[in-house]
Amino acid sequence: MEENWEPYLRERFIDPGYTHAKIHQDLFSLDQQIYLTPNFDEIFENFVISETGGQVTVKRYSDSSVHNFLRDDRQHIIKVHGSVNHPEELIFTHHDYARARVKHSAFYSVLDACLLSHTFFIVGCGVSDPDLALLMENHRFNFPLSRPHYLVTSSRISPDMTQSLKSNRNLKCLTYNSREGHKELNESIEELAEMLDVARSLPTGA
Structure with missing residues (x-):
């Protein structure tokens, strides 16, 4: 252009x-x-x-x-x-x-x-993003015993892709039904925020 x-x-x-x-x-x-x-x-x-x-x-x-x-x-x-x-x-x-x-x-x-040093909670980013793919694949094979990261995605994702993301990028998929304008996604994140508030209010070590 x-x-x-x-x-x-x-x-x-x-x-x-x-x-x-x-x-x-x-x-x-x-x-x-x-x-x-x-x-x-x-x-x-x-x-x-x-x-x-x-x-x-x-x-x-x-x-x-x-x-x-x-x-x-x-x-x-x-x-x-x-x-x-x-x-x-x-x-x-x-x-x-x-x-x-x-x-x-x-x-x-x-x-x-x-x-x-952090756990990634990925929302609204496609699995085809080159930046995300390269970062996650390098991390997965350089540090194979690291804790997983999490990708929020539509339940329409195939089982094969879910397994591939876990094996090759150390990404666990958290799926939701995308009907009604992603209503379930909004509700799930609201629930997560409430859970975080409760966890933060607990005494250290509880």
């Missing part, structure tokens, strides 16, 4: 003035310290900023200080594919993936470390 690319992105992702959906509220209610998002729109971070009075750090994969999210005690949103407001850095094609992995290899080392 050449010179039409940036105006197209603005027309599709910025000009409509999209507001958050219920799924954004539900994910925020999990009250996590780190949110990694491949989405290059800014709907989720705008919602979180408004909810927290700006008490959240938003970084792109290309930021020199992005690695601080592993050690800071603030809440972080990490844009692993860039932001629509910086279209020259968007990771959109296979060429973009390859370029980012070379130019920003340190960021991917940080993600590798994060896979070892």
Whole structure:
């Protein structure tokens, strides 16, 4: 699209003035310290900023200080594919993936470390995403005895794919029925948030 690319992105992702959906509220209610998002729109971070009075750090994969999210005690949103407001850095094609992995290899080392120290709860990310596939496959075979990570996906996923994801990416699938606008997904995340609140209220070691 050449010179039409940036105006197209603005027309599709910025000009409509999209507001958050219920799924954004539900994910925020999990009250996590780190949110990694491949989405290059800014709907989720705008919602979180408004909810927290700006008490959240938003970084792109290309930021020199992005690695601080592993050690800071603030809440972080990490844009692993860039932001629509910086279209020259968007990771959109296979060429973009390859370029980012070379130019920003340190960021991917940080993600590798994060896979070892945290449990990933993946929502709304397809299994064909090249970034996710490579990260998970490298982690699976470099650290075969690591605890699993979790992928929330439609119950329409095939048993063969479920087994492949477990064997090759150390991903356990949590399935839900996607009818009625993903109602079951929203309800499940609400229930998870309630369970987390209860667990956090228990005395240490309980």
